[in-house]
Amino acid sequence: MYNYMLTIQYDGTRYKGWxxxxxxxxxxxxxxxxxxxxxxxxxxxxxxxxxxxxGVHALGQVANVKLPDEVDPAVFLEQMNYYLPEDIAVIALxxxxxxxxxxxxxxxxxxxxxxxxxxxxxxxxxxxxxQFPPPLDIIAMRQAANDLIGTHDFRSFCGLKRFxxxxxxxxxxxxxxxxxxxxTLQFCGDGFLMRMVRILTGTLLEVGTGLRSPESMMNVLTAxxxxxxxxxxxxxxxxxxxxxxx
Amino acid sequence: MYNYMLTIQYDGTRYKGWxxxxxxxxxxxxxxxxxxxxxxxxxxxxxxxxxxxxGVHALGQVANVKLPDEVDPAVFLEQMNYYLPEDIAVIALxxxxxxxxxxxxxxxxxxxxxxxxxxxxxxxxxxxxxQFPPPLDIIAMRQAANDLIGTHDFRSFCGLKRFxxxxxxxxxxxxxxxxxxxxTLQFCGDGFLMRMVRILTGTLLEVGTGLRSPESMMNVLTAxxxxxxxxxxxxxxxxxxxxxxx
Numbered sequence: 001m002y003n004y005m006l007t008i009q010y011d012g013t014r015y016k017g018w019x020x021x022x023x024x025x026x027x028x029x030x031x032x033x034x035x036x037x038x039x040x041x042x043x044x045x046x047x048x049x050x051x052x053x054x055g056v057h058a059l060g061q062v063a064n065v066k067l068p069d070e071v072d073p074a075v076f077l078e079q080m081n082y083y084l085p086e087d088i089a090v091i092a093l094x095x096x097x098x099x100x101x102x103x104x105x106x107x108x109x110x111x112x113x114x115x116x117x118x119x120x121x122x123x124x125x126x127x128x129x130x131q132f133p134p135p136l137d138i139i140a141m142r143q144a145a146n147d148l149i150g151t152h153d154f155r156s157f158c159g160l161k162r163f164x165x166x167x168x169x170x171x172x173x174x175x176x177x178x179x180x181x182x183x184t185l186q187f188c189g190d191g192f193l194m195r196m197v198r199i200l201t202g203t204l205l206e207v208g209t210g211l212r213s214p215e216s217m218m219n220v221l222t223a224x225x226x227x228x229x230x231x232x233x234x235x236x237x238x239x240x241x242x243x244x245x246x
Numbered sequence: 247m248y249n250y251m252l253t254i255q256y257d258g259t260r261y262k263g264w265x266x267x268x269x270x271x272x273x274x275x276x277x278x279x280x281x282x283x284x285x286x287x288x289x290x291x292x293x294x295x296x297x298x299x300x301g302v303h304a305l306g307q308v309a310n311v312k313l314p315d316e317v318d319p320a321v322f323l324e325q326m327n328y329y330l331p332e333d334i335a336v337i338a339l340x341x342x343x344x345x346x347x348x349x350x351x352x353x354x355x356x357x358x359x360x361x362x363x364x365x366x367x368x369x370x371x372x373x374x375x376x377q378f379p380p381p382l383d384i385i386a387m388r389q390a391a392n393d394l395i396g397t398h399d400f401r402s403f404c405g406l407k408r409f410x411x412x413x414x415x416x417x418x419x420x421x422x423x424x425x426x427x428x429x430t431l432q433f434c435g436d437g438f439l440m441r442m443v444r445i446l447t448g449t450l451l452e453v454g455t456g457l458r459s460p461e462s463m464m465n466v467l468t469a470x471x472x473x474x475x476x477x478x479x480x481x482x483x484x485x486x487x488x489x490x491x492x
Binding site for chain 2: 011059087089091120121122123124126128
């Protein structure tokens with residue numbers, strides 16, 4: 001078997017997320033597996049770096065797949081893109097060692113949440129951002145974000161109520177930038193819990209509007225209770241930017 | 247009557263262009279007139295700076311409308327955007343002198359054509375660019391573009407066969423920039439003929455691929471014959487960027 005790493009871009013608008021669920025065809029993984037299986041002549045399984053929720057996009061999702069024969073990466077890439085729908089594309093394909101696994105070997109992931117901080121709509125980019133008009137105190141948001149950096153139990157920011165596994169994760173950085181009305185929050189960490197980026201963003205927005213103090217963030221963390229954090233912001237503003245490996 | 251200038255942004259994907267045609271409802275002008283007429287209680291007519299074709303977008307189309315009563319621009323803007331579909335927005339509204347006319351007073355217009363010069367699709371921006379994979383000689387394209395600057399009879403670049411009016415126009419500048427796979431051609435002129443930007447771009451792409459020499463551009467101009475120029479590129483890569491007034 002030959003192991004290949006795929007870098008994948010998608011507009012998640014019309015999908016039920018990355019992962020195949022039951023007999024639901026409308027998933028990114030499902031679409032990709034169907035196309036690759038058709039090209040190689042039998043069913044293949046794709047291993048993604050992790051799930052993305054319904055409506056979430058990706059600029060650089062990573063997956064690996066084992067194929068029975070060696071392929072010419074440039075040719076196979078073109079063939080995949082020919083059969084894929086216009087909202088999914090494989091932007092890179094490379095042979096990797098047999099032991100490479102897109103999820104198990106990932107060392108960090110970067111997500112970006114985009115907010116349009118204006119009462120005037122942004123028509124052209126509307127499917128890739130969330131409009132949020134109230135004035136925001138960016139300095140306070142950055143201060144609150146700083147307290148989240150590091151290794152913590154992020155149970156308060158986990159969207160899954162009864163999550164049995166460890167909810168300890170390490171956040172390497174949170175970068176909050178504003179250019180005109182465009183606000184971006186970029187999160188880099190070793191892994192993220194279900195809806196964690198969206199709940200972190202929702203809580204930071206509450207700091208930005210003055211609903212919470214920047215200092216309260218430590219209390220949210222130590223509460224280890226979903227009710228202590230803010231609401232999850234909508235999925236369409238979120239994109240998985242990149243996945244890194246050693 | 248009170249005269250107002252509107253700056254309008256739209257995603258032209260699902261429209262038959264700017265201008266109302268017969269009983270076709272699916273035009274930008276038609277959607278805007280319907281919303282404003284509803285807000286003021288009787289039919290109003292919008293005067294656009296010019297038409298955009300079916301599928302063409304706008305970042306800053308300009309129009310003016312005469313309203314029977316004075317309105318609070320911020321409030322009226324919000325009301326319009328509330329009723330407009332998500333792919334059309336009014337991004338600015340300002341009172342203007344009674345004699346102001348968006349088409350007659352325009353001194354220059356800027357259009358941008360975006361090309362994705364790669365065999366790998368651009369999923370997230372696919373609705374606002376045209377994919378064109380062949381390698382391009384940007385230097386040759388710039389040289390050819392230079393010969394188009396100035397006042398010329400652009401009949402060879404006019405998409406309307408039997409156009410009775412003058413086809414003389416002045417092109418102030420053509421800027422061709424490439425960043426990675428993203429190629430943009432920005433045209434600024436005193437006015438543009440039907441499909442002129444798309445035919446200019448199609449002809450410049452033929453120079454880029456080596457199908458024509460940069461020097462041949464003068465011959466295309468002097469031919470005053472549509473058959474001498476290249477094909478019109480598709481509408482989705484085109485956007486009206488701005489309209490300027492004195």
